[in-house]
Amino acid sequence: MFALVFYLSDLELKFFYNKEFFMSILDWIEQQRKLKLLNTPKYNHPASDGSQGLWTRCDNCGVILYIKHLKKNQRVCFGCGYHLQMNSHERIEQLIDAGTWRPLNEILSPCDPLEFQDQKAYTDRLKDAQEKTSLQDGVQTGTGMLDGIPVALGVMDFNFMGGSMGSVVGEKITRLIEYATVEGLTLLIVCASGGARMQEGILSLMQMAKISAALDVYQSSANLLYIAILTSPTTGGVTASFAMLGDLIIAEPKALIGFAGRRVIEQTLQEQLPDDFQTSEYLLKHGLLDFIVPRCFLKQALSETITLYQQAPFKETGSMPDIFPRMNFLMEEQLRREFSTK
Ligand SMILES: [Zn+2]
Incomplete structure (x- = not known):
């Protein structure tokens, strides 16, 4: 009996010893796991x-x-x-011959005149968008060769705050148009935008009138060719101004193009709209577009159109009305280019 008690207590001892031993291993593993979790870099969502x-x-x-x-x-x-959707860098790569792209007004950057704030301050939104896209604002403008033909090109970037048109976007496009007028270049603008930038209020709305006025000089006084290329989505203030003012308006297949949103129209009119409403195909059928060109043929289509246009009569270059007697920024840009190529 005594021996049995001794034996049992020995077993118990062994058991406790082993349990503690295993517990300490488990603790150690758990500790290592926690350390590993703490030290691993955090996963950034794409x-x-x-x-x-x-x-x-x-x-x-x-x-x-x-x-x-x-x-x-x-x-x-x-x-x-x-x-x-393509970003502006990819679009330029697609349309412009390698090594010929020369950007215009790259350093123009937006400010916050209304000190606008919704869930987030406008300045913070701008900073995030600038970091995400490595652009100062939602458009890239410049000149380059398209199949060896010099063109002035503006490309909107939807990844920068939905491609919204603020004062910098408007100013850059206006300066591009004026540069193209003076240099007699064919103008191409690739549109991708949610409309005017509400964070800049009336200052973004006035860009519509400013760009349209510059385009009128370009198209009516200088008789030059402007081709608008509409990609998905082209909506709001952009549709209501330069997107629909092209001498030729080209769209990509199935692109969403419109002014107000579908739901707004349905609720206002109390009507059921067709399924293909506000698509390129629907607009082409109703005479708002000239052609729909798939992306793989776009460069070739543009090159052929511009070549054909080069034979067109009544073209004047280098004329600007006297209301812009001293275009300092144009001279600045010309000087900057002259020195940067040396
Ligand atoms: Zn698909």
């Missing part, structure tokens, strides 16, 4: 535009697409041929 991740999803058919292959295919879906 940006919603899909430019930083490996995979993205087609907005139209929902197929998962490998971004590297998608970029090689000019961001056209392999499944359904839908044209996904």
Whole structure:
């Protein structure tokens, strides 16, 4: 009996010893796991535009697409041929001959005249967008060669605050138009925008009139060619001004083009709208567009159109009305280019 008690207590001792031993190993493993978690760098979620991740999803058919292959295919879906959004850098690469792009007014950057704040301050939104896109504002302007033909090109970037048109976007486009007028260049503007930038209020709305006035000089006084290229989405103040003022208006297939949103129109009119309402195909059918050109043929179509236009009569170059007697920024830009190429 005594021996049995001794034996049991020995077993118990062994048991407790082992339990403590195992507990200490488990503790150690747990401790290591926590340390590892603390020391690993935090995972950054890819940006919603899909430019930083490996995979993205087609907005139209929902197929998962490998971004590297998608970029090689000019961001056209392999499944359904839908044209996904391109950023301004990719667009310039697509349209302009390699090594010939010369940007204009790159350093113009926006300020916050209304000290606007909603859930987030406008200055913070700007800073985030500038970091995300490495642009100062939502448009890139400049000159370059398109199949060896010199052109002035403006490309809006939807990734910068929805491509909204603030005072910098308006000013850069106006200066591009004036530069093209003086230099006698064909003007191309690739539109991708949600409309005027509400954070700048009336200052963004006045850009519509300013750009339209500059375009009138370009088209009516200098008789030069302006081609507007509408990509998805082109809406609001951009549609209501320069997007629809092109001598030729080209759109990409299935692009969303409109002024007010579909839901707003449906609620105002109390009417059911057709499924293809505000698509390129619908607008072409109703005479608002000249052609729909798939992305892979766009450069060729532009090059052929401009070549044909070069034979056109009544073209004048280098004329600007006297209301702009001293265009200091134009001279500045010419000087800057002269020195930067030396
Ligand atoms: Zn698709």
